[in-house]
Amino acid sequence: MNEKLYPVTVEVNGKPRSTQVPARLSLVDWLREELRLTGTHVGCEHGICGACSIMLDGEPVRSCLMFAVQADGHKITTVEGLGGTDGKLSVLQDSFCEAHGLQCGYCTPGMLIASQALLNTTPDPSEAQIRDAIGGNLCRCTGYRQIVDAVKLAATRLAAQKK
Amino acid sequence: MKSAAFEYARASSVAEVCDWLRDGDDDIKLIAGGQSLVPMMAMRLTRPARLIDINEIDALKFVAVEKDAVRTGACTRQCVIANDNSLAKAVPLIRQALEWVGHVQTRNRGTIGGSLAHADPAAELPLVAQILNAQLVLRSFAGTRTVAANDFFEGPLATATRADECLEEIRWPVWNETRTGSAFTEVSRRHGDFALVAAAAQVSLDAGGKCTRASFGLAGGGYIPMTFPKLAARLLGTILDDEVVQSVVNDAAAEFDPGGDLHANAEYRRQLAAVLATRMLRAACEDARKRR
Numbered sequence: 001m002n003e004k005l006y007p008v009t010v011e012v013n014g015k016p017r018s019t020q021v022p023a024r025l026s027l028v029d030w031l032r033e034e035l036r037l038t039g040t041h042v043g044c045e046h047g048i049c050g051a052c053s054i055m056l057d058g059e060p061v062r063s064c065l066m067f068a069v070q071a072d073g074h075k076i077t078t079v080e081g082l083g084g085t086d087g088k089l090s091v092l093q094d095s096f097c098e099a100h101g102l103q104c105g106y107c108t109p110g111m112l113i114a115s116q117a118l119l120n121t122t123p124d125p126s127e128a129q130i131r132d133a134i135g136g137n138l139c140r141c142t143g144y145r146q147i148v149d150a151v152k153l154a155a156t157r158l159a160a161q162k163k
Numbered sequence: 164m165k166s167a168a169f170e171y172a173r174a175s176s177v178a179e180v181c182d183w184l185r186d187g188d189d190d191i192k193l194i195a196g197g198q199s200l201v202p203m204m205a206m207r208l209t210r211p212a213r214l215i216d217i218n219e220i221d222a223l224k225f226v227a228v229e230k231d232a233v234r235t236g237a238c239t240r241q242c243v244i245a246n247d248n249s250l251a252k253a254v255p256l257i258r259q260a261l262e263w264v265g266h267v268q269t270r271n272r273g274t275i276g277g278s279l280a281h282a283d284p285a286a287e288l289p290l291v292a293q294i295l296n297a298q299l300v301l302r303s304f305a306g307t308r309t310v311a312a313n314d315f316f317e318g319p320l321a322t323a324t325r326a327d328e329c330l331e332e333i334r335w336p337v338w339n340e341t342r343t344g345s346a347f348t349e350v351s352r353r354h355g356d357f358a359l360v361a362a363a364a365q366v367s368l369d370a371g372g373k374c375t376r377a378s379f380g381l382a383g384g385g386y387i388p389m390t391f392p393k394l395a396a397r398l399l400g401t402i403l404d405d406e407v408v409q410s411v412v413n414d415a416a417a418e419f420d421p422g423g424d425l426h427a428n429a430e431y432r433r434q435l436a437a438v439l440a441t442r443m444l445r446a447a448c449e450d451a452r453k454r455r
């Protein structure tokens with residue numbers, strides 16, 4: 001099939017990326033299959049599980065509910081963009097390891113994006129705020145308890161760093 | 164789980180959208196936040212030939228609080244609406260409803276107009292529009308017309324919007340009575356899901372605690388979100404005592420035709436409707452009493 005292609009330029013994790021995409025290509029498929037940024041996971045492909053969460057202009061959104069062509073001119077941060085450029089884990093990522101906030105890891109990129117977005121605006125979140133922030137992300141392994149602990153741990157560590 | 168092929172166009176103005184819609188072609192769809200449309204396209208429940216993206220039209224993104232109405236641009240994100248304190252002060256019911264809408268990630272993208280134009284019978288914002296009888300401004304190449312919410316919703320996913328029209332603005336009436344209160348609640352399987360039943364109410368009281376204005380409604384599973392102006396009129400002049408509330412709510416629940424599905428049968432939904440509507444009328448009344 002000969003589908004029309006549309007030019008897009010998107011800043012992904014600080015780097016401008018330009019390509020041509022068919023209109024129906026979802027943003028998550030573009031990130032994973034063309035840019036090979038496979039850190040962002042795709043679970044349900046219809047906006048239920050949250051595994052595909054990314055930040056669009058700094059706000060968490062579901063990348064399976066956007067077409068790549070719609071991201072033209074915008075800035076995206078994926079889970080690959082959370083850590084340092086030296087490959088070091090971010091404080092939040094390290095806290096997930098420390099507090100056993102992941103088991104199979106399928107939901108983890110979405111959980112990290114959702115909780116990082118929370119910490120960006122709410123440095124000292126309550127348990128209710130944490131649960132609300134990850135409320136749109138499904139995890140079939142952890143029972144959520146350790147994820148909440150991980151976010152709390154990250155908040156404490158980040159606060160200590162600032163001192 | 165991939166959409167069928169379509170052509171894409173990004174609109175930079177409402178005039179441009181109207182131009183593209185001019186022929187009233189049914190195969191064209193507007194995409195706002197896409198939080199309902201994209202899943203439907205992925206499941207191939209809808210296969211538009213052409214998608215017009217209205218996300219980059221700045222003129223469709225605004226909140227303007229005026230004396231008698233709050234005006235919101237159709238493409239204003241739900242998160243922006245939820246965080247707007249002056250809007251919440253003028254029409255608290257909108258923020259109360261948004262607490263039940265989706266999750267952070269979907270509210271960051273989902274728009275106020277998209278939710279109304281999509282018209283899911285179990286969605287929260289259409290219910291608020293019904294209760295307040297919000298005014299919807301629809302634009303086509305020929306000009307604009309304003310449709311009251313009570314005439315806008317025609318059925319599940321069906322509205323009075325013509326194929327050549329684009330929802331441009333929503334005007335939410337402000338009740339200027341000092342002692343006005345409102346409340347919204349719902350029961351769903353998981354927080355953030357569509358409601359099995361949602362109920363909301365808004366009432367005004369005079370200094371003596373008598374009801375001077377009232378509106379309430381129910382949504383979930385039925386045909387369209389429902390409001391009951393005739394029944395609400397029976398509340399006027401009363402102190403919203405249990406007896407009158409009970410009789411009004413029972414009649415509303417009998418009129419409410421929720422239908423049943425896998426998640427909850429009709430009988431359960433009707434029972435839930437009566438319970439929740441009673442609670443919301445009481446809560447709105449409490450809320451009104453606190454304001455003076």
Ligand code: FES
Pocket residue numbers: 041042043044045046047048049050051052053062063064065
């Ligand atoms: S893959 Fe996007 S929400 Fe599940």
Ligand code: FES
Pocket residue numbers: 101102103104105106107108138139140141142
């Ligand atoms: S760690 Fe397995 S789904 Fe969350």
